[in-house]
Amino acid sequence: MAELIDGKKISTEIKDEVKAKVAALKEEGVEITLAVIQVGADPASSVYVRNKKNACAYTGINSLSYELPEETTEEELLALIDKLNADEKVNGILVQLPVPKHINEDSIIKRISPDKDVDGFHPESVGRLSIGERGFVSCTPAGVIQLLKRSDVKIEGAECVVIGRSNIVGKPMAMLLIRENGTVTVCHSRTKDLREVTKRADILVVAIGKPKMIDASYIKEGATVIDVGIHRNEDNKLCGDVDFESASAVAGKITPVPGGVGPMTIAMLMNNCLEAGLMQNGR
Ligand code: NAD
Numbered sequence: 001m002a003e004l005i006d007g008k009k010i011s012t013e014i015k016d017e018v019k020a021k022v023a024a025l026k027e028e029g030v031e032i033t034l035a036v037i038q039v040g041a042d043p044a045s046s047v048y049v050r051n052k053k054n055a056c057a058y059t060g061i062n063s064l065s066y067e068l069p070e071e072t073t074e075e076e077l078l079a080l081i082d083k084l085n086a087d088e089k090v091n092g093i094l095v096q097l098p099v100p101k102h103i104n105e106d107s108i109i110k111r112i113s114p115d116k117d118v119d120g121f122h123p124e125s126v127g128r129l130s131i132g133e134r135g136f137v138s139c140t141p142a143g144v145i146q147l148l149k150r151s152d153v154k155i156e157g158a159e160c161v162v163i164g165r166s167n168i169v170g171k172p173m174a175m176l177l178i179r180e181n182g183t184v185t186v187c188h189s190r191t192k193d194l195r196e197v198t199k200r201a202d203i204l205v206v207a208i209g210k211p212k213m214i215d216a217s218y219i220k221e222g223a224t225v226i227d228v229g230i231h232r233n234e235d236n237k238l239c240g241d242v243d244f245e246s247a248s249a250v251a252g253k254i255t256p257v258p259g260g261v262g263p264m265t266i267a268m269l270m271n272n273c274l275e276a277g278l279m280q281n282g283r
Contacts, residue, residue: 002225002251005151007143011263014146015059018270022060025277032277033062034092034118035084039077039103040070045096052094055266061273064090074103078111085113091276092118094269115280118272121168129175134279136272141173143264144205144226145180151253153224155180159200163187163214163241164207169228173205194218206241215246222252228261 022032034056038049049065056063066080077099084090093116095108114124120136128135148155160182164170170186177184187197198204198218206214207228219225229241240257248254255261 002248002254005147005224005226005253005255005260007147007255007260007263010147010150011143011267013150014264014267015055015270018061018267018274019059021274022277025281026060030277030281031062031089032060032091032273033064033089034094034273035064035066035090036094036096037066037068037077037080038096039068039072039099041067042098045098049096051266052269055270056273059270059274061270070100072100072103074107077103077108081108081111085111085116090116091280092116092273094119116276118269118276120172120272126167126172129172129179132179136275137176137268138168138172139265139268139272140169140207140228140261141176142268142271143261144173144228145176146268147226147255147261147264148203148224151224153203153253155182155203158182158202160184160203160205161187161198161201162205162207163194163198164209164228166207169207173207177203177205208241210241211239212243213241215243216250219247219250221250223250224253225251225255226261227255227257230257230262 036049036052038045053063084093093112097105099105099108109121112122114122117125117136120138125136129137155177160177162170162173165186165188174184174186185197187194195218199220201220201223203224205226209229211231225242225247227240227242231239233239238258
């Protein structure tokens with residue numbers, strides 16, 4: 001039976017580290033503030049936004065909340081981002097995605113100042129990651145790296161396979177694993193023989209968006225399996241892209257859903273806010 005990688009515990013460790021650093025900065029008179037913008041009232045987005053604000057409260061980061069109506073125009077949203085970009089008291093800006101269809105997501109991502117891009121989605125942040133410069137990294141893949149490191153999984157020299165090539169998970173995940181000296185293969189919907197590739201993996205990161213698709217037959221004995229997927233099954237219970245029961249019989253270490261990657265995303269957002277505060281104060 002695989003050993004569980006406890007994302008809840010590790011995310012609390014990270015939030016506590018951020019909290020201590022935020023408190024130390026406060027003593028020096030430096031406060032950190034995150035602006036959170038939500039357009040419309042999508043229930044799932046509201047839950048994410050609430051969790052982010054709670055994590056800010058926990059870590060001592062100030063949060064400013066902008067709840068805009070569904071009919072907000074792109075121009076209005078861009079104008080608010082401009083205002084927050086120019087506000088020296090605001091260190092990080094986050095627009096909860098998805099935005100309503102009449103707003104171009106790309107224009108929003110590109111308008112946030114790269115210095116305040118705590119989600120790490122701006123092309124400049126992505127470029128910095130790919131050439132190994134200091135900058136903001138997309139929170140979910142950054143969280144996966146912390147899960148691996150803090151569970152004593154050696155990335156250097158390991159055969160790492162990422163399933164999924166999205167801009168927010170798969171691609172930055174691959175870049176981060178390369179940065180950590182892993183040998184990285186990225187699979188996607190056009191990969192010819194998925195099992196043949198995934199069975200080579202010492203570390204398998206699954207970000208497909210298909211409930212329970214990856215079972216034991218895709219996994220090498222003793223491999224570490226990280227499940228990024230989040231779904232609700234027929235019984236309204238959370239599950240991942242990995243068939244946990246089947247996979248945990250062959251994996252060496254595995255993340256559960258819930259309680260694996262999910263809580264890490266918000267912890268890494270808090271870490272990015274701290275990083276924004278440090279960079280903007282010349283540290
Ligand atoms: P996406 O839909 O943008 O990308 C899915 C990727 O999977 C694509 O690159 C596609 O090529 C690949 N794919 C699809 N079908 C495949 C198949 N049959 N074989 C191989 N590859 C296949 O999804 P995403 O935004 O990267 O998210 C992936 C999953 O992670 C979703 O379940 C999402 O809800 C979850 N997610 C979780 C968090 C978190 O905080 N835990 C954050 C972001 C996303």
